Amino acid sequence: xxxxxxxGPLVGAGMIVLGMVxxxxxDLIMAIAISPPSVAIVFGGTLxxxxxxxxxxxxxxxxxxxxxxxxNPPANRDEILAQIIDLAQTxxxxxxxxxxxxxxxxxYGPLKKAVKLAVDGTDPAVLTETLEAEAHFHLEEAExxxxxxxxxxxxxxSVGILGAVIGLMKVMNSLDKPELIGPGIMVAxxxxxxxxxxxxxxxIPVGKKLKRKAHLDHYAFTMVIIGMQGILSGLNxxxxxxxxKVFTGAHGDxxx
Numbered sequence: 001x002x003x004x005x006x007x008g009p010l011v012g013a014g015m016i017v018l019g020m021v022x023x024x025x026x027d028l029i030m031a032i033a034i035s036p037p038s039v040a041i042v043f044g045g046t047l048x049x050x051x052x053x054x055x056x057x058x059x060x061x062x063x064x065x066x067x068x069x070x071x072n073p074p075a076n077r078d079e080i081l082a083q084i085i086d087l088a089q090t091x092x093x094x095x096x097x098x099x100x101x102x103x104x105x106x107x108y109g110p111l112k113k114a115v116k117l118a119v120d121g122t123d124p125a126v127l128t129e130t131l132e133a134e135a136h137f138h139l140e141e142a143e144x145x146x147x148x149x150x151x152x153x154x155x156x157x158s159v160g161i162l163g164a165v166i167g168l169m170k171v172m173n174s175l176d177k178p179e180l181i182g183p184g185i186m187v188a189x190x191x192x193x194x195x196x197x198x199x200x201x202x203x204i205p206v207g208k209k210l211k212r213k214a215h216l217d218h219y220a221f222t223m224v225i226i227g228m229q230g231i232l233s234g235l236n237x238x239x240x241x242x243x244x245k246v247f248t249g250a251h252g253d254x255x256x
Contacts, residue, residue: 002072005209012201031190038191041163042198046156054148062148069206072213075220077248080108084227084244087115088237110134110221114228124232128225135221142214146207153203160195164188219247
């Protein structure tokens with residue numbers, strides 16, 4: 001589990017509450033926390049807009065991607081590098097067919113598939129095209145969820161403004177009752193508060209973390225492609241390792 005995924009919203013919400021306390025605006029906390037109309041407008045309106053924008057399958061998949069945001073399970077690129085180098089050494093000492101005995105011990109799915117294709121005698125060009133197509137597909141699919149959560153960040157404030165407009169329209173009907181104008185305006189802006197809060201503490205941050213996760217996964221897949229190209233072309237394992245180190249953040253360590 002990614003600790004920052006849990007701490008971030010808590011720190012953000014805590015600092016907002018602290019700011020309200022320091023500004024002696026604690027009376028607003030309950031007004032903001034308990035506002036069913038604002039919740040209905042912002043959350044319901046945003047979800048409705050997303051249902052229009054996304055097919056049901058993408059909508060459900062994108063909501064499920066929130067668990068990826070919480071857990072943030074990375075593809076272990078250091079481990080993938082070590083396994084690719086082990087495969088390269090085996091292929092160099094024995095043969096490509098010898099990689100079959102290593103396949104069950106591999107932990108990364110795309111690498112297991114690449115080894116299977118290699119052992120089956122797949123043409124290197126075809127193998128590369130197959131893996132590149134799959135890597136591209138996985139990245140594109142991951143970015144659907146990224147766009148979904150980024151769209152929450154874009155839509156929620158706008159829907160919040162819509163809620164404020166509705167509230168202000170109601171206030172306009174009470175101009176003959178001055179005592180109701182101030183509280184009415186305050187309630188109207190609660191929806192705007194919700195919209196901005198959802199955008200900046202949920203939609204945009206979740207989208208950014210999912211985007212980073214998608215790119216890191218793509219790096220791992222790219223390592224497999226480059227690694228298998230090197231193995232099939234008979235490159236020295238040391239050369240393959242140097243080519244792949246850049247994806248682990250360890251490239252150039254020996255120079256310092």
